[in-house]
Amino acid sequence: MTETTANAAPGPAAEPGPAVPPDTAVPQDTAMPPDTAMPLDPDMAQAAIEHCYEQGWSDGLPLVPATQPLVDKFLATTSRDPDEIIGTLEQVGRDCTVYLAAINAAMAGCKPEYFPVVLAAFDALMRERAARGGGFQSTSGPAPLIIVNGPVRKELGFNTAGGAFGPGFRPNMTIPRAIGLIVRNAFGIVPHVLEQATQGVPGRWSICVAENEEESPWGPLAADAGVPGGRSAVSCTLTRTMEFVDNRHTPNHEDVLRDLADSIGRLGPQIFPHTPVALVLSPEHAQMFADAGMSKADVQAWLIERSGRTAGQLRRAGKGEVLRWTGALGGPTRDAESVPDEEFHRVLAAPQQIPIVVAGAKNAAISMVVRIFGEWSGVATPVAEKK
Amino acid sequence: MPNAILDPTGATRVQRKAAAPRAARRSSLAGARVGLLINTKQNARPFLEEVGRILVEDHGAVITARHTKLNFAAPESQEVIKDLAAEAEVIVTGVGDCGSCCAAAAADSVVLEAAGVPVAAIITESFRTTVEKMAELRGAADFKYATTAHPVAVLTEEQVKARAASVIDDVIALVTDPSAAE
Numbered sequence: 001m002t003e004t005t006a007n008a009a010p011g012p013a014a015e016p017g018p019a020v021p022p023d024t025a026v027p028q029d030t031a032m033p034p035d036t037a038m039p040l041d042p043d044m045a046q047a048a049i050e051h052c053y054e055q056g057w058s059d060g061l062p063l064v065p066a067t068q069p070l071v072d073k074f075l076a077t078t079s080r081d082p083d084e085i086i087g088t089l090e091q092v093g094r095d096c097t098v099y100l101a102a103i104n105a106a107m108a109g110c111k112p113e114y115f116p117v118v119l120a121a122f123d124a125l126m127r128e129r130a131a132r133g134g135g136f137q138s139t140s141g142p143a144p145l146i147i148v149n150g151p152v153r154k155e156l157g158f159n160t161a162g163g164a165f166g167p168g169f170r171p172n173m174t175i176p177r178a179i180g181l182i183v184r185n186a187f188g189i190v191p192h193v194l195e196q197a198t199q200g201v202p203g204r205w206s207i208c209v210a211e212n213e214e215e216s217p218w219g220p221l222a223a224d225a226g227v228p229g230g231r232s233a234v235s236c237t238l239t240r241t242m243e244f245v246d247n248r249h250t251p252n253h254e255d256v257l258r259d260l261a262d263s264i265g266r267l268g269p270q271i272f273p274h275t276p277v278a279l280v281l282s283p284e285h286a287q288m289f290a291d292a293g294m295s296k297a298d299v300q301a302w303l304i305e306r307s308g309r310t311a312g313q314l315r316r317a318g319k320g321e322v323l324r325w326t327g328a329l330g331g332p333t334r335d336a337e338s339v340p341d342e343e344f345h346r347v348l349a350a351p352q353q354i355p356i357v358v359a360g361a362k363n364a365a366i367s368m369v370v371r372i373f374g375e376w377s378g379v380a381t382p383v384a385e386k387k
Numbered sequence: 388m389p390n391a392i393l394d395p396t397g398a399t400r401v402q403r404k405a406a407a408p409r410a411a412r413r414s415s416l417a418g419a420r421v422g423l424l425i426n427t428k429q430n431a432r433p434f435l436e437e438v439g440r441i442l443v444e445d446h447g448a449v450i451t452a453r454h455t456k457l458n459f460a461a462p463e464s465q466e467v468i469k470d471l472a473a474e475a476e477v478i479v480t481g482v483g484d485c486g487s488c489c490a491a492a493a494a495d496s497v498v499l500e501a502a503g504v505p506v507a508a509i510i511t512e513s514f515r516t517t518v519e520k521m522a523e524l525r526g527a528a529d530f531k532y533a534t535t536a537h538p539v540a541v542l543t544e545e546q547v548k549a550r551a552a553s554v555i556d557d558v559i560a561l562v563t564d565p566s567a568a569e
């Protein structure tokens with residue numbers, strides 16, 4: 001008998017093989033759910049899914065109807081009290097408890113064993129000033145970028161290889177969706193009402209990258225963010241867009257760095273003195289830099305120095321106002337018009353404004369520049385083990 | 388009995404705010420101490436300054452407070468609200484022209500009204516729904532505010548002045564009640 005996907009055990013992510021056509025007429029005697037003696041009832045399942053839509057709980061895709069026995073399995077994976085408040089959005093007077101997070105994670109399609117990662121991801125997200133301060137309501141429509149490090153990647157079957165930004169893998173897809181459902185349902189931030197995204201970000205609530213630590217020449221992001229020792233941890237920030245840098249023909253690593261610097265310094269995102277990015281390097285690019293003797297810090301320093309535009313370029317794009325800050329937002333200002341055209345305006349000021357992650361397959365030299373909304377906290381959250 | 392489907396919104400946890408009191412109105416702005424709560428959005432300052440100028444020159448008001456929000460996306464602290472309520476009898480705030488700042492303007496307005504200060508919040512027309520929802524969450528389901536066309540950020544100095552002039556009647560109507568006793 002072939003295993004149904006519903007009963008597949010968690011394990012290392014399978015190689016993305018050819019799609020198997022779904023067996024659309026599973027005989028009743030093989031369609032037994034794992035822990036009851038009742039046959040599966042697809043008609044009732046459909047009715048329950050429609051019920052969830054009618055309540056206004058869905059992000060547009062079908063939800064798994066959550067029941068107490070299912071949610072109890074989620075709660076059993078954590079030592080945290082179900083009533084513990086894990087996030088508050090003061091401006092709307094709403095908060096989220098462990099219990100509400102578990103319901104939303106179940107509805108998102110998570111397996112119970114993913115729940116500690118959902119909690120870590122939510123903690124990491126709520127460290128972000130922009131997330132607490134109105135980001136979910138913003139016209140920018142920012143998307144969380146969730147980065148997973150450590151053994152939990154293999155234990156739960158995250159995709160750590162090709163197609164790092166998805167789709168195709170249950171933990172990578174359902175964990176960010178759980179975060180989106182928490183924001184929608186527990187915080188009450190619903191599109192067109194309190195959520196005012198002009199266009200939003202493609203892939204909002206579906207971006208969860210498990211770092212390809214095995215093919216990275218450097219340490220994991222979590223180690224740069226306060227969780228060393230190869231422990232499982234989640235980092236998260238809000239992002240506004242991402243753009244690929246395809247550069248696979250030059251043998252010169254500085255050519256690639258110049259190419260990355262061009263995208264990082266792009267005019268479009270510039271509205272504040274600094275415009276941080278997360279750099280998601282393909283293993284090939286990362287290894288090229290390492291082979292040239294560069295550490296992660298060296299790559300960051302190179303790009304901080306050279307990513308930006310001149311004052312004249314900013315002015316010709318109607319963005320000369322960016323020049324009025326001499327340092328960070330809220331810091332000292334000057335007369336923007338007095339800045340000479342040839343002065344170079346750097347968009348990055350510190351390594352924390354350019355975290356580097358290695359992700360994807362080692363099959364092409366393609367990397368991604370992900371634009372951060374606001375500032376990344378720089379702090380990862382360990383995935384808690386149940387005591 | 389099948390298991391119940393659980394509600395992911397925590398509806399039972401959501402505390403309905405009691406209806407927030409609305410400040411008493413004056414019959415006119417003659418002699419009124421007016422404060423400007425400026426949210427730092429592009430053109431918000433010249434817009435509110437022009438509204439203030441007209442209220443002073445044509446309606447006898449006095450500008451007694453100018454407060455610039457540190458974070459346009461967040462409601463002001465209780466200390467700031469208290470200071471504003473002490474320094475001004477009427478507040479004009481804005482310009483709410485984004486998702487978070489218009490909601491924050493609504494939240495500030497409801498709290499100031501409860502502190503006894505009539506408020507005229509100026510919001511761009513694109514954000515009616517979110518302003519009304521935020522006010523409702525704060526206990527002011529019938530919140531009234533002034534609107535101006537979106538966008539404001541790209542207007543020239545002259546256009547900002549024209550816009551300010553065009554909302555003056557609405558601003559005055561929001562913060563006064565001609566039938567009120569002096």
